[in-house]
Amino acid sequence: MLLIEYPKCSTCKKAKKWLDEQGFEYTDRHIKEKNPTYDELKEWKEASGLPIKKFFNTSGILYREMQLKDKLPNMTEEEMLRLLASDGMLVKRPLLVDGDVVLTGFKETEWEAKLTQK
Numbered sequence: 683m684l685l686i687e688y689p690k691c692s693t694c695k696k697a698k699k700w701l702d703e704q705g706f707e708y709t710d711r712h713i714k715e716k717n718p719t720y721d722e723l724k725e726w727k728e729a730s731g732l733p734i735k736k737f738f739n740t741s742g743i744l745y746r747e748m749q750l751k752d753k754l755p756n757m758t759e760e761e762m763l764r765l766l767a768s769d770g771m772l773v774k775r776p777l778l779v780d781g782d783v784v785l786t787g788f789k790e791t792e793w794e795a796k797l798t799q800k
Contacts, residue, residue: 683708686718686777688770697776697788706797708778713770718777720767726777727763730784734762737774737786744771 685701685708687694701708718726727734735754739745750772754762766772774786783796 683778683780684711685709686711686713686773686775686779688713688775691775693788694776696790697778697793700788700790700793704794704797713773713775713777717770718767718773720763723763723766723773726779726784727759729779729782730786732784732786734759737766737777738762739772739774742771744769748772 683701683706685698687698687710689695689712698710723737727737730736738750738754740751745751750765757765776785776788778785778793780797785793785796
């Protein structure tokens with residue numbers, strides 16, 4: 683299980699606390715120090731079945747500064763994946779990858795449903 687997070691992010695802290703309380707073992711990865719690669723993002727997007735937009739940190743400063751709300755609809759999926767791979771702060775976090783389970787953001791009920799059914 684891989685948890686990609688930004689240590690200062692309060693949602694990431696909640697996710698880690700929840701994983702610890704549930705007894706899950708995971709590898710922690712700092713999103714700014716080791717940004718997800720294009721290949722990783724492509725693989726995770728396909729495994730998750732989620733639309734590519736779910737991988738964007740839409741509440742982030744960089745997302746707003748780059749005016750991505752207006753630009754994304756005109757971009758191809760490949761262009762979006764390359765953009766996400768260019769800066770970890772564009773990626774929705776926390777991002778949890780466990781085999782074919784890929785979760786973006788932290789919603790306790792969703793994580794519980796997906797991780798305890800394995």
